[in-house]
Amino acid sequence: MNIILMRHGKPTFSGAAKVTSREMADWVKQYDISDTGGDIPPQSAIALIEKEPIAISSTLPRAISSLQTLGCEPALVDEVFKEAELPLYLVPGVRLSPFHWAVVYRLLWLCGLSRQAESLKMAKARAARAAVMLVELARESQRPVLLMGHGIINRLIARELKSLGWREESQPGKGYWGAGVYSVR
Known part of the structure; x- marks a missing residue:
């Protein structure tokens, strides 16, 4: 029995090369409604x-x-x-790439500053619920389960799976289509 945690492919939305913190809120909204268009998965996926x-x-x-x-x-x-979710903060007069804003916001989030976004504690609790759902589905079906998810939440779910006794067969990659495989000990 395996549980596969895979990160989605590359979204079609890229937006502006640099944005203000105010523009970043709209960038996140556009990213969240974006699909992956014609992004081709690698052979490993x-x-x-x-x-x-x-x-x-x-x-x-x-x-x-x-x-x-x-x-x-x-x-x-x-x-x-x-x-x-990323907590969004207004920082006047600064333009960064969305990637750099995401890094700054995610670091703030990891330090406990979540503003109106879901806190790290809440995300960990949600990951625990998600892991239990995946384990139950794998046990009931006796088939592999593939979760197409996202970078941070997949990492939190992976921690929960390991705490439930699942062994990490392969670490999830950090890029698009990266996947980790977990099996019962």
Whole structure:
């Protein structure tokens, strides 16, 4: 029995090269409604679906479209698997790339500054619920389970799976289509 935690493919939305912190809020909204268009998964991602896993997805379009690109139809789409929110702060007079803003905001989030966004503690609790759902589905079906999710939440779910006695067969990659595989000890 395996649980595969895969990060979605590259979203079609890229937006402006540099944005203000005020513009970053709109950038995040656009990113969240973006799908992956024609992004092609690597052979390593395709190989993970050879055993025809039960496909599960976050509610965000980039995750759903990634599953569809792999030829998988999600058996379950649930918000419990969506990415942890970024807290957005106004920093006047500064223009950064969205990537750099995301790094700054994620570091603030990891330090406990979540503003109106979901806190790290709340995200960990949600990841615990998600891990239990995945384990129950794997045990009931006796089939591999593939979650098409996101970078941070997948890492939090992975920690929970390990605390539940699942062994990490391969570490999740950090890029698009990166996947970690977990099995029962």
